Amino acid sequence: MKEQFYVVLGLVLLTFACTTPGDKVKLNPILEELANTKGKGILFGHQDDLAYGMDWSYVQGESDVKRVTGDYPAIFGWELGGIELEHTHNLDSVPFSAMKQLAIWGHQQGGINTFSWHPFSPIDSISSWNGDSVVVKHLIEGGAYHAAFKNQLDKVAQFFTALKDDSGQAIPFIFRPWHEMDGGWFWWGKKACTPAELKQLFHFTIDYLRNEKGLDQMLVAYSPDRNFDSRDEYLSWYPGDDVIDILGMDDYWDFKQPEGEKDVIRKLHIVIETAKEKGMPAALTETGCSNVTDSLWFTQKLGVVLSDPIINKELSYAMVWRNDPRVHFFFPYPGHKAEADAREFCLREDILLLNEFNTIKASAK
């Protein structure tokens, strides 16, 4: 009996020891879906797509992407900033109650939800955009505000835990905290903390949410801005394969430079190569042209980047930022001069909106 027990225990341990990052595909439906979709096209995403657009807000079923293309994006982006202070609305005025319902609805339609987080500092509630403020080292283990930070994470966990489908099943999602750390604009950025401190913060954040709060349905994306020219530079803030599931990059800047698409392509190649080596999906986690001032941006800039043969075959998704009439917008609305161009881009066979994504998923079953 005892012998049998040890044989079984040995097999279980061996199975865990042999788990490589690639095996995560079996553990999370999103990874499986992204793996099945890879090479068939690139999923298109839009931040706050279902919440508001250029002349509407909180109208069930509305979406600026749908207004222009006839279909929803496949990736729905959301922002949690403010939840850590128990605000009822996020920092962009989206009620968390609506966000929850819309994210659940987006999942029920077949889309993938991804959450960014621009938290207010637990030290003095300053906003994320305080790139010189030393905060991170006070939040990690041993720091004076570690307990206050854990409180913030409790609020994030509460929101994530409530994302359940009708049958009470936890909805899988992507969390993308501590993004653009290689820039100098956030208090977790390169001016205010060291890579070692950021890695520790990142590690703690995910460890706490996964192991203390049981958020097994969560995938985590690593999303520096475009300040790297090599694999090592790209990974200089990387908290580890045990924390991260998806490798990404945010890039608005390079698109604004003359012939900047070449730099976007070069950097995405670095992301893709690293992702392949780790058995993870790769993504352009945030991009866009503010107010779509270049009316050919979608076909001539983003479209050119996504047509690169390696990117076309290997990239899982690309997401543009939100359409807020009070601040800025990154997807055109009906009547805007970039409308036809964005539609043409989205209707390309290799750019996948929600219906096409659902068809691919159905045929993979």
Ligand code: BMA
């Ligand atoms: C930024 C801008 C801000 C917004 C923030 C978080 O890029 O859109 O207006 O508060 O993202 O969503």
